[in-house]
Amino acid sequence: MVYKKYRIAFIARIIILFIALTLLAYSISIVNTYMIVLAVVASLTTALNLYKFIMKRFIEIDDFFEAVKYRDFSRWYPEEHGSKDIQRLHKGFNEVNRTIREVNSEKEAQYLYLQKILEVVQVGIIAYNLKTGYILWINESIKDMLNIPSIKNISFIQSRNKEIYNELFIRNHSSSTSISLEIKNEKSKVLVSHSIFEVESNTFKLVVLQNIDAPLNQNESEAWKKLLSVMTHEIMNSIAPISSLAETLKENIRESMKRPVIQPLITEDLYEGIESIKKRSDGLMKFARTYRSLNKITHLNLHRIKVDELFHSIDSLMSPSLEAKGVLIDFEIDPSDLEIEIDSYLIEQVLINLILNSVDACKKIEGPTIKILANKSLNGNTIIKVTDNGSGIPEEIMDTIFVPFFSTKKNGSGIGLSLCKQIMLLHQGKIQFQSIEGQGTTISLVF
Numbered sequence: 001m002v003y004k005k006y007r008i009a010f011i012a013r014i015i016i017l018f019i020a021l022t023l024l025a026y027s028i029s030i031v032n033t034y035m036i037v038l039a040v041v042a043s044l045t046t047a048l049n050l051y052k053f054i055m056k057r058f059i060e061i062d063d064f065f066e067a068v069k070y071r072d073f074s075r076w077y078p079e080e081h082g083s084k085d086i087q088r089l090h091k092g093f094n095e096v097n098r099t100i101r102e103v104n105s106e107k108e109a110q111y112l113y114l115q116k117i118l119e120v121v122q123v124g125i126i127a128y129n130l131k132t133g134y135i136l137w138i139n140e141s142i143k144d145m146l147n148i149p150s151i152k153n154i155s156f157i158q159s160r161n162k163e164i165y166n167e168l169f170i171r172n173h174s175s176s177t178s179i180s181l182e183i184k185n186e187k188s189k190v191l192v193s194h195s196i197f198e199v200e201s202n203t204f205k206l207v208v209l210q211n212i213d214a215p216l217n218q219n220e221s222e223a224w225k226k227l228l229s230v231m232t233h234e235i236m237n238s239i240a241p242i243s244s245l246a247e248t249l250k251e252n253i254r255e256s257m258k259r260p261v262i263q264p265l266i267t268e269d270l271y272e273g274i275e276s277i278k279k280r281s282d283g284l285m286k287f288a289r290t291y292r293s294l295n296k297i298t299h300l301n302l303h304r305i306k307v308d309e310l311f312h313s314i315d316s317l318m319s320p321s322l323e324a325k326g327v328l329i330d331f332e333i334d335p336s337d338l339e340i341e342i343d344s345y346l347i348e349q350v351l352i353n354l355i356l357n358s359v360d361a362c363k364k365i366e367g368p369t370i371k372i373l374a375n376k377s378l379n380g381n382t383i384i385k386v387t388d389n390g391s392g393i394p395e396e397i398m399d400t401i402f403v404p405f406f407s408t409k410k411n412g413s414g415i416g417l418s419l420c421k422q423i424m425l426l427h428q429g430k431i432q433f434q435s436i437e438g439q440g441t442t443i444s445l446v447f
Contacts, residue, residue, distance in 0.1 A: 009083075013053060017046040060086065064093045073097040073104070124209035128154050128169075129202055142209055145190070147183050168192060168207055178212065246277060300343040300426055307338045307374045307384070314351050314372075327359055327368045334375040340382050340447060342427060347445075350420045354386040354443050357417075361390025361441060377446075387442040393435040 024039035060077075067075050075097065077090035124142025128135045133154045143149065146164060148157060158165040164181055173179075176193045191210040196203060249270060256264060311331040322329050355370060362368030371387045417431075424431045424445060435441040 010050075010053065013046065013050045017043065017050060020046050057086070057089065060089055060093075073100045122211070124211075125206070126154075126209075127204050127206045130196065130205045131203065136204055142207075145183070145188070145209055145211055146181075168209070169205075249274070300346065302341050302343055304339055304341045305344055307333050307340055307382075308336065310340075310342075310344060310347065310351075311372065311374070313344075314348060314355070317348075318352065318355055322355075322359065322370075325359060325368075327362060327370060329355070329370045329372070332371065332373045334373075338374055338376065338382065340374075342447070343423075346423045346426075350423050350445065351384070351386065353417070353420055357443075358386060358388035358390060358441070361388055361392070363390075365390055382447040384445040384447075385442055386445075387440065389440040392437040392439055392441055393433070394437055 020039060020043040024036065024043050027035035027039045064077075067073070075093075077093045079087050079091050079094065081087070122141055124145045125137065125139045126135065126142050127137040135152055135154065138151070146157065146161075148160065151157070154165070154169055157169070161183075164183070167179060167181065173192045173194045176191050178189060178191055181188050181190055189212050191212050193208050195206040195208075197206065198204070252269070311333065315329070315331060318329065351372070355372075358370045359368075362370070367389070369389050371385075373385045373387070375383060377383055421431050427447060429445065429447040432444045432446060433441060434444075
């Protein structure tokens with residue numbers, strides 16, 4: 001509606017100008033001086049009015065563009081004065097300025113939010129101009145890691161520690177790389193990665209640094225605590241009866257030597273005692289051999305096989321014993337021609353171990369069933385799942401089932417799941433589990 005009025009006003013001025021020019025032409029043709037003067041004045045007045053009418057809008061637009069050029073979005077254009085189309089134009093200018101101010105305000109809030117996050121994270125971050133070395137961004141964590149003050153250019157690091165400068169800013173670490181840096185005469189293990197990005201015509205490099213000494217030490221310490229706790233328990237269980245029995249035999253022999261007639265040495269008891277010590281010692285040796293087996297597997301013999309062949313081999317091996325125990329086992333593959341690159345010997349060992357665990361879990365269950373499923377996940381990983389309807393894993397021991405030597409079985413070594421996990425790690429995969437006590441367990445091998 002507003003622009004319709006603008007068009008009508010513009011066309012009216014054109015028509016008036018045309019009439020004035022026509023009158024001027026007619027006056028000249030009849031040589032009427034008064035009419036000529038009148039027509040000239042009318043033509044000039046109309047032309048000037050049309051010029052001002054058009055230029056007023058161009059001046060308003062030019063003024064707005066000038067403000068945009070200098071990023072001045074704080075101006076307010078009056079929406080109640082002037083013609084309707086000028087008011088409409090001013091309203092549009094104000095709306096653009098308001099929108100841009102809101103966007104800038106949101107960007108500033110996001111920047112401050114991101115800035116606070118980057119300041120508190122325990123990951124060192126520095127971004128700098130690849131050509132000039134000028135630092136775009138640096139957080140406190142990387143200053144603490146590298147023992148440097150606030151700096152504006154990475155050349156400061158070059159002058160202070162050339163080795164760190166070369167390692168972090170000259171060498172390429174496109175993927176996360178573990179390196180050692182000497183800071184304050186101490187070696188620190190860090191994870192470093194680089195990324196290059198462009199802003200307008202400038203190229204920047206982002207360096208991310210993470211100190212992994214503390215997490216590694218903490219994880220290692222926790223692992224050792226768990227390991228030593230279980231080892232101590234197992235070893236004490238074996239040594240205590242050996243020591244007690246040896247002390248009893250020693251006392252009997254000593255009494256027999258002092259008073260051979262009253263307390264003669266019964267060789268049968270002595271033999272049984274020594275036999276018991278031998279059995280206990282053999283058990284302790286077996287425990288030590290089991291521990292050493294954790295480090296046996298160091299490399300893989302990989303080859304591509306059909307999952308159907310792997311399952312057929314497992315089925316042939318396990319079915320007879322499972323049938324004797326009344327356990328139903330079911331294999332499913334989707335798609336049927338699914339292939340996988342693995343060390344088949346080791347993965348067979350893993351699957352056998354998991355199946356035997358499921359059999360133990362189903363001992364007191366009616367209609368025990370084990371289902372083995374192989375399929376592709378949405379992200380392209382191959383997954384083999386071993387599911388049973390057994391007793392499940394109690395919640396209080398879920399965090400310890402992969403700890404070496406931990407076992408809930410009376411005669412278990414606690415090494416099976418640890419070996420399974422190590423084999424999966426060698427395959428650059430992982431082992432996961434879901435369990436509900438009293439309903440069953442699913443162990444997933446993710447390749």
